[in-house]
Amino acid sequence: MVNVAYYGAFLEVGIFLFNLLGYNICVVIFYMMIYPVTSFITVWVINNMDIPADNKDRFYKVRPIYTALRNRCLELPAEEELAVDEAMIPFTGRLSVKQYVKGKPTPWGIKMYMLCGKSGQAYDFILYQGASTEFQESLLKAFGQGPTVVLQLAQRIKQEMGHKIYFDNFFSSYKLFQALKQENICAAGTVRVNRFANPPLMPDKEALKKERGFSEEICSTDDITLVKWVDNKTVVLGSNFIGKGETDKVERWDKKQNKYVTINRPEIVKLYNHGMGGVDLFDQLMSYYRIFIKSKKWTLRAIFHAVDFAVVQSWLEYRTSAREIGLPTKKIMDLLHFRMRLADVLVLSGKDIPNKKRGRPSATPPDTPVQRLRGETRPPEEIQYDGAQHWPLHENGALPTRCKFPECKGRSRVKCEKCNVHLCLSKEKNCFRSFHLN
Ligand SMILES: [Zn+2]
Ligand SMILES: [Zn+2]
DSSP states (O other), X not given: OOOHHHHOSEEEEEEXXXXXXXEEEEEEEEEEEETTTEEXXXXXXXXXXXXXXXXXOTTGGGHHHHHHHHHHHHHSOOOSEEEEEEEEEEOOSOOXXXXXXXXXXXXXXXXXXXEEETTSOEEEEEEOOGGGSOOOHHHHHHHOHHXXXXXXXXXXXXXXXXXXXXXXXXXXXXXXXXXXXXXXXXXXXXXXXXXXXXXXXXXXXXXXXXXXXOEXXXXXXXXXXXXXXXXXXXXXXXXXXOSSOSOEEEEEEETTTTEEEEEEEOHHHHHHHHHTTHHHHHHHHHHHTOOOOXXXXXXXXXXXXXXXXXXXXXXXXXXXXXHHTTOOGGGSOOHHHHHHXXXXXXXXXXSOOTTOOTTOOOSSOOSSOSSSSSSOOOOOHHXXXXXXXXXXXXXXXXXXXXXXXXXXXXXXXXXETTTTEEOXXXXXXXXXXXXXXX
């Protein structure tokens, strides 16, 4: 059984914002659910009056949520191909650390540096807040900001072999490739040539005279490779593990000839194009069903972003596990259905039926249907087997309905109040009991 509740590591977020005697107190409740169905609740109370005077963290008010999220990210075994890039928490209101990142679908907001796998799964992140960002001072001094981001995010894979990490020219530098090599981390990315000490690469003017697909490779004494490749313009990539390698062929549109042409592509470009993009994919998944709130408060935006983050992460984890156990693709829920099912499970799993007193079932059906589908459908397994508050209801007068216990062809007037399905419960048969036992 693939249990949705388990993957929804952050199952329920109750947010109460209230003004108490003029103090803004934000209480965030995270119900976290761990398989099978035991839950614990984390309550963070952040009182504006309690923020230490010397606090430098601009994200202090939302920090506990992001720390919890990050801790989960760090627990996940990282994929082979990883990318470091920027992502945004969309926000256009007033906030001093707000950033504009060109080329992003939502260019304004809080910038996050992320380490994501090719699948989109996030493995670590840093919330950017200018000078007070949690960068290690020593790294910052020795490498500068871009490389520091990569080095910090790569710390979690330092002791593991076999990862490849990709990033663009905002991050890369010669010293970065060197430093990663010392930590046994394979890395490749586009580079700005001026961050390298006059590498003896062919000047662009000359290179552009060559045929499209031409490439040139140079290598430093400590095996840092630079490759210049001529596409419609020149591009330079650097790496500590791959160079020109085995070139393959790619199709490109040629404006002059007005047709597709086949050109050579160095292996480093192929690997980079293949491995880069995990962060963009994560950002894209986040954008599909983003929680909409009207508030102009950045704190609320950041909190709901964290919820979306948890759902996307959970779905990616779920999908990975579902594939691992060989679930056919058709049976794997897409992000939307996962989200809907998660919501259903959150509403009912392991909990009292709303407005009902414990142990005193009433004859009216529950207000919340287990599934928002037509007809009588099986409830999610997380609810069916949660062993809580499944009360039999006897429907007087109504025609008996087909029993929902698999293989039973009987009809029954008894239904489970919580699961909202009919089940036999008589002298001869107790499908009611069997149905709820896993
Ligand atoms: Zn039930
Ligand atoms: Zn039955």
